[in-house]
Amino acid sequence: MEKIIVHGGNRLQGSVHIEGAKNAVLPILAASILAERDEMVLTNVPILSDVYTMNNVLKFLNLDVDFDEARNTVRLNAAKKLSTQAPFEYVSKMRASIVVMGPLLARYGHARVAMPGGCAIGSRPVDLHLKGFEALGATINQQDGYIEAKADQLVGTKIYLDFPSVGATQNIMIAATMAKGTTVIENVAREPEIVDLANVLNKMGAKVRGAGTETIRIDGVTALHGTTHHVVQDRIEAGTFMVAAALTQGDILVQDAISEHNKPLISKLEEMGAKVIDEDAGVRVIGPKVLTPTNVKTMPHPGFPTDMQPQMSVLQLAANGTSTLTETVFENRFMHLEELRRMNANFKIEGRTVVLYGPTSFNGAEVAATDLRAAAALVLAGLVANGYTQVTNLKYLDRGYYDFHKKLAALGAEIERVSVPAQEEIVLKTATKD
Ligand SMILES: CC(=O)N[C@H]1[C@@H](OP(=O)(O)OP(=O)(O)OC[C@H]2O[C@@H](n3ccc(=O)[nH]c3=O)[C@H](O)[C@@H]2O)O[C@H](CO)[C@@H](O)[C@@H]1O
Numbered sequence: 001m002e003k004i005i006v007h008g009g010n011r012l013q014g015s016v017h018i019e020g021a022k023n024a025v026l027p028i029l030a031a032s033i034l035a036e037r038d039e040m041v042l043t044n045v046p047i048l049s050d051v052y053t054m055n056n057v058l059k060f061l062n063l064d065v066d067f068d069e070a071r072n073t074v075r076l077n078a079a080k081k082l083s084t085q086a087p088f089e090y091v092s093k094m095r096a097s098i099v100v101m102g103p104l105l106a107r108y109g110h111a112r113v114a115m116p117g118g119c120a121i122g123s124r125p126v127d128l129h130l131k132g133f134e135a136l137g138a139t140i141n142q143q144d145g146y147i148e149a150k151a152d153q154l155v156g157t158k159i160y161l162d163f164p165s166v167g168a169t170q171n172i173m174i175a176a177t178m179a180k181g182t183t184v185i186e187n188v189a190r191e192p193e194i195v196d197l198a199n200v201l202n203k204m205g206a207k208v209r210g211a212g213t214e215t216i217r218i219d220g221v222t223a224l225h226g227t228t229h230h231v232v233q234d235r236i237e238a239g240t241f242m243v244a245a246a247l248t249q250g251d252i253l254v255q256d257a258i259s260e261h262n263k264p265l266i267s268k269l270e271e272m273g274a275k276v277i278d279e280d281a282g283v284r285v286i287g288p289k290v291l292t293p294t295n296v297k298t299m300p301h302p303g304f305p306t307d308m309q310p311q312m313s314v315l316q317l318a319a320n321g322t323s324t325l326t327e328t329v330f331e332n333r334f335m336h337l338e339e340l341r342r343m344n345a346n347f348k349i350e351g352r353t354v355v356l357y358g359p360t361s362f363n364g365a366e367v368a369a370t371d372l373r374a375a376a377a378l379v380l381a382g383l384v385a386n387g388y389t390q391v392t393n394l395k396y397l398d399r400g401y402y403d404f405h406k407k408l409a410a411l412g413a414e415i416e417r418v419s420v421p422a423q424e425e426i427v428l429k430t431a432t433k434d
């Protein structure tokens with residue numbers, strides 16, 4: 001096991017490179033299932049455990065997958081006959097594996113995928129994905145922990161999503177690319193990662209219009225082919241470094257950041273007193289001496305992203321007064337706060353809202369990450385804590401951040417990642433069991 005040890009107090013300064021987006025590359029990798037001819041070549045692919053997991057799912061399905069990490073490039077070949085079953089062993093590692101269902105259903109009229117469970121942030125059902133497949137003419141069976149979808153021919157139709165689910169939008173959009181006729185999906189997710197996926201599908205020969213708006217129209221085609229695509233930048237990684245700058249009275253240029261993708265975050269940073277400057281080379285954030293409290297509510301894009309909520313909570317706790325934070329997307333995304341309490345944070349959770357009492361004089365402590373963004377939030381708190389903070393459960397961090405500690409160190413943080421000796425690991429595991 002490994003842990004990150006950070007000694008707080010340093011002001012972060014410099015510029016930082018941001019990787020391709022995890023949440024864009026995962027569905028794009030899955031969509032490669034539809035490239036029956038020509039290779040798919042994806043560049044700007046981040047080196048993350050989730051990418052390896054998706055690659056393994058695709059290899060299991062019989063795609064040829066080659067990840068050239070030195071070039072951040074994945075080459076995929078889906079020309080062989082593929083399996084249409086993704087077992088629990090794979091899906092249980094990562095919920096996003098469910099997004100192989102849409103392409104398998106489109107190509108073979110069959111997909112059998114283990115039912116993904118919930119996770120630390122919420123129960124996360126997939127009913128909207130299935131409702132979409134059914135509307136396209138598929139029959140759904142749920143048995144023995146598996147979801148099976150079958151269709152002789154998917155047929156275009158009108159689908160209204162009760163909630164603009166990112167995964168459901170992706171799965172249904174991919175399935176509909178090869179449906180007969182036109183599919184109109186309303187109340188869809190509008191995240192930049194949806195737009196990136198639609199762009200790739202169109203390069204593969206699909207006819208998808210309207211991605212980024214509330215309605216997506218898809219005219220079905222009979223076959224798709226491989227293409228080359230540069231994955232969009234990770235707005236959540238970019239946002240995390242913007243928060244790091246605001247938190248440490250720092251001055252960070254987030255290279256090539258697309259401010260349009262981070263509008264709600266940037267507006268909150270400015271409200272809290274940070275200077276945010278759109279430069280040719282990226283977005284520069286300069287942290288204020290004193291952070292002003294602010295209230296935040298997470299919403300589907302273009303609202304404040306839930307994936308920035310834990311990081312934002314650290315900034316609010318550091319602010320000079322009381323802030324509120326309302327989580328509307330996931331029902332259980334405050335677990336990181338209990339760890340932050342161990343670092344001297346003071347807050348009160350009232351249902352989906354938490355009242356955060358700042359300013360917090362964070363104290364270094366041993367804390368354990370409970371999910372991916374919680375891990376980032378704990379490291380951020382460590383950057384401004386008195387003394388040493390030790391963050392464990394780094395498997396979560398590695399799902400979504402490449403070389404996080406090295407990038408922070410290059411910006412001036414006193415931080416290192418170390419292996420925990422076996423004896424200490426037993427003690428830590430026992431301590432974090434519940
Ligand atoms: C790999 C990936 O891209 N993950 C992102 C994706 O997750 P994911 O695609 O799982 O998130 P969704 O947008 O689907 O989920 C949002 C909400 O809708 C609910 N829901 C979703 C589907 C469904 O069929 N029924 C249902 O009730 C979920 O339980 C949740 O409360 O979007 C989330 C919301 O921006 C982000 O936090 C995740 O980082």
Ligand SMILES: C=C(OP(=O)(O)O)C(=O)O
Pocket residue numbers: 023095096119121307372373400
């Ligand atoms: C919640 C996240 O990812 P996932 O949907 O893969 O769990 C995230 O990226 O913060």
